Amino acid sequence: KEIQRLINILGRRTKNNPLLLGDPGVGKTAIVEGLAKKIMEGKVPEFLLDKKIMALDLGLVVAGTMYRGEFEGRLKQILDELKTHPEIILFIDEVHTIVGTGAAPGSLDLANIIKPALAKGLVRCIGATTQEEYKKSIESDAALERRFQVVQVVEPTPEETEAVLKGIKANYEKFHGVTITNEAIEAAVSLSERYLPDKFLPDKAIDLVDEAASHVRTSYLPQGNSKKIREFDARLKQLQQAKELAVQEENFPLANAHKEEEARVKHELENLKKNRKTGEEKIGTISRPEIAQVVSQITGVPITELLAEEKTKLMALEEKLSSRIVGQAEAIKAVTRAIRRGRLGLGNPNRPLGSFLFLGPSGVGKTELAKAIAEIVLEDPQALVRLDMSEFSEGFNISKLIGAPAGYVGYKDSNKLTDVVRRKQSAIVLFDEVEKAHPDIFNLLLQVLDEGHLTDASGKQVNFKNTLIIMTSNLGLKELTQQAKLGFTAEVDKAQSNWANEWQETKDQLMGEVKKFFRPEFLNRLDGVIIFNPLKESDLAEIVKLQVTELNNRFQAQKLDLTIRLGRGVVGAIAKLTFSPQEGARGIKRYLTDKVEDPITARLLQSKIKPPANLTLSVKNGQVILK
Structure with a gap:
C-alpha cells in the first residue's frame, strides 16, 4: 500500500x-x-x-x-x-x-x-x-x-516480517553459502521482538539472520572443493616461479615441462571453480539455536537451548542458595521458581522475571540473597544493580533514576537505573530499604512491574523484562526484633509450637503495616511479599561456619598459608555471644574481625606466626580464644 x-x-x-x-x-x-x-x-x-x-x-x-x-x-x-x-x-x-x-x-x-x-x-x-x-x-x-x-511507513507485523524474510533469504543463502530454514526465520522475528525492543522490524530480524549466517560462515574450515582450489592455487604459483627460473638458466626442456604441468593444473583449477559456482555444497544450516545464540551474544540474556549440564545446575539452584543463605527456605524457593520460569521462557514475556518485596529483621540475609543470585545464577557479581533508597528520600532525586528532564541541569547525563539496565539487560535490580524512598518513586515503579519497561527522561524505552526486581524493607522492625529474640530462645525452651503461633501472628501484623504503608496498586503488581524468618541458634551456628570458611578463602587468595579450625563447642559459643535481635548475623562478622582477624594481623606483623600454620578457635571459661 x-x-x-x-x-x-x-x-x-x-x-x-x-x-x-x-x-x-x-x-x-x-x-x-x-x-x-x-x-x-x-x-x-x-x-x-x-x-x-x-x-x-x-x-x-x-x-x-x-x-x-x-x-x-x-x-x-x-x-x-x-x-x-x-x-x-x-x-x-x-x-x-x-x-x-x-x-x-x-x-x-x-x-x-x-x-x-x-x-x-x-x-x-x-x-x-x-x-x-x-x-x-x-x-x-x-x-x-x-x-x-x-x-x-509503519512497522510491519511479525507475519509481514516473516514474509519479507522468506522473500530475501535466497540473497543471504547465496552470499553466505548456507541454508536458512523457516524455523530460523520464525525465531528471528519472535526473539528480536522480545529481546531487542529498541529496534524495529524487519531490520532487527534481518540483522539476526545475517549475523547467524555470518557466524556459521566464519566458523567454517575449508574442505572439499574449496580446500582443493587453495592447494591448486599454491601449486600453480610454484610452477610459474619454477618455469621462470628455468628460462633464466636457459634450461628450456625443464621450462617446457613446467609449462605443460602449469596448463594441466590451470585446466583442473577452472573445472573446480565451475563446480563451486554451481553451489552444490552448502557450508551449514541456520535454525533456531543459531539465532538464539546471536541474541544471547547481543543482549547478554541466556536464551539458548538448555544443555544437560545447565538443567542440572537449575535443579540444584535452591540447594546452592541455601548453602549461602541460612534459614530462609521460603524466600529461596520463591526466587528460584521465578528464575527457572524465566530461563525456560515460560514466564509472562511482558513483565520482569520476578518482582519481590523482602521483609524481615535486620541482618537475616535479604540483601545477601540478591548478591548470591548474581554470583551463582548469573555468575557475575556486577550484574547486581544496587540502589540505596535512602538517597531518594526527596522527590527531586527521582532524576537520579531516569535522568533529568529537558531544561534542567544534568539533562542527558548518565543515571543510576535506566542507563545501567540498558547496557546489561539480564540483571538483578535491588532497591535496598525501599521504605525510605519518596512516595513518587513507587509511582515510577508501577510501569516497570506491570509492563516490564520504563521510559527515561530522554524518551527512550528501557527493557526490564529480563531483570529480577528485589525490594527490601525493615517495616515493622520493632515487632520483628522482638520475635527474633523469642525465636532464638525457643529451641532452648523446647517451645517451638508456641513460637510458631506467635510468629504467624507477627507476620499478620506485619502484612497489616505493609498494606498501610504501600498503596494497593503497588502491592498488587508484585509477584510476592516474602517475610524472612528470624535467625535461630542453629542458623547462627551455620553462619559462623560460613564466615570462617570465607576467611580461610581470603587467606588463600592473599597467598597466606594459614588455616583456621573450629574447636569443640566454639560455634555455639560464638552464636550465643553474637546474638542480637537488632543486628541479626551482622554481629558475627564484627566478632570475627575483633577476635580473629585483628589478632592474626598483629601476630603476623610481630612475626609470631610464620606460615604455613594452623590456628584453632576454642572455648575457655565461656570466652573464645585463638591458639
Whole structure:
C-alpha cells in the first residue's frame, strides 16, 4: 500500500514529491528499491514506464566547494539536468539534511534553492527520514513541508516480517553459502521482538539472520572443493616461479615441462571453480539455536537451548542458595521458581522475571540473597544493580533514576537505573530499604512491574523484562526484633509450637503495616511479599561456619598459608555471644574481625606466626580464644 501511495503522489501535476516517514529500520529505502524494481519489470502505470530513480549524494555535492557560489552552481546544474530529463526521479535519503546544507552567510541552503522546482512539479523528488528528524528540521519550515506529501511507513507485523524474510533469504543463502530454514526465520522475528525492543522490524530480524549466517560462515574450515582450489592455487604459483627460473638458466626442456604441468593444473583449477559456482555444497544450516545464540551474544540474556549440564545446575539452584543463605527456605524457593520460569521462557514475556518485596529483621540475609543470585545464577557479581533508597528520600532525586528532564541541569547525563539496565539487560535490580524512598518513586515503579519497561527522561524505552526486581524493607522492625529474640530462645525452651503461633501472628501484623504503608496498586503488581524468618541458634551456628570458611578463602587468595579450625563447642559459643535481635548475623562478622582477624594481623606483623600454620578457635571459661 505504501508503494501504491508513492505512485499516486508521483502522478500528481504539482507537489508530486512523496516523503517516506517512519522509524529507523522499517523499510523506507526498501520501498523506493521496490518501486525501482516494479518500473524495471514494467508493473507500473504508463507515466512511470520510462522513469529512472537516481539517488543524490549530498556529500559529493558539497565536497570541495571552497568559494562562494560553487555549491549553488553545482546545484543549479543538477536542477537544469533534471528539468531537461523529466524521466529522472530524484531520491534523497535522510532528506532532513537538505535543510542547512551549503548554507553560509549571505547565501542560500539547498532546501531554499530547490523549493520553487518542488512546488511547480518540474522536479520529482522522493525523500525518506524519521519522525524525529522530520519534526526537528522539516516541520518547522512550513514552506518546505507543504511541498512534500507524507507517506507514513509503519512497522510491519511479525507475519509481514516473516514474509519479507522468506522473500530475501535466497540473497543471504547465496552470499553466505548456507541454508536458512523457516524455523530460523520464525525465531528471528519472535526473539528480536522480545529481546531487542529498541529496534524495529524487519531490520532487527534481518540483522539476526545475517549475523547467524555470518557466524556459521566464519566458523567454517575449508574442505572439499574449496580446500582443493587453495592447494591448486599454491601449486600453480610454484610452477610459474619454477618455469621462470628455468628460462633464466636457459634450461628450456625443464621450462617446457613446467609449462605443460602449469596448463594441466590451470585446466583442473577452472573445472573446480565451475563446480563451486554451481553451489552444490552448502557450508551449514541456520535454525533456531543459531539465532538464539546471536541474541544471547547481543543482549547478554541466556536464551539458548538448555544443555544437560545447565538443567542440572537449575535443579540444584535452591540447594546452592541455601548453602549461602541460612534459614530462609521460603524466600529461596520463591526466587528460584521465578528464575527457572524465566530461563525456560515460560514466564509472562511482558513483565520482569520476578518482582519481590523482602521483609524481615535486620541482618537475616535479604540483601545477601540478591548478591548470591548474581554470583551463582548469573555468575557475575556486577550484574547486581544496587540502589540505596535512602538517597531518594526527596522527590527531586527521582532524576537520579531516569535522568533529568529537558531544561534542567544534568539533562542527558548518565543515571543510576535506566542507563545501567540498558547496557546489561539480564540483571538483578535491588532497591535496598525501599521504605525510605519518596512516595513518587513507587509511582515510577508501577510501569516497570506491570509492563516490564520504563521510559527515561530522554524518551527512550528501557527493557526490564529480563531483570529480577528485589525490594527490601525493615517495616515493622520493632515487632520483628522482638520475635527474633523469642525465636532464638525457643529451641532452648523446647517451645517451638508456641513460637510458631506467635510468629504467624507477627507476620499478620506485619502484612497489616505493609498494606498501610504501600498503596494497593503497588502491592498488587508484585509477584510476592516474602517475610524472612528470624535467625535461630542453629542458623547462627551455620553462619559462623560460613564466615570462617570465607576467611580461610581470603587467606588463600592473599597467598597466606594459614588455616583456621573450629574447636569443640566454639560455634555455639560464638552464636550465643553474637546474638542480637537488632543486628541479626551482622554481629558475627564484627566478632570475627575483633577476635580473629585483628589478632592474626598483629601476630603476623610481630612475626609470631610464620606460615604455613594452623590456628584453632576454642572455648575457655565461656570466652573464645585463638591458639
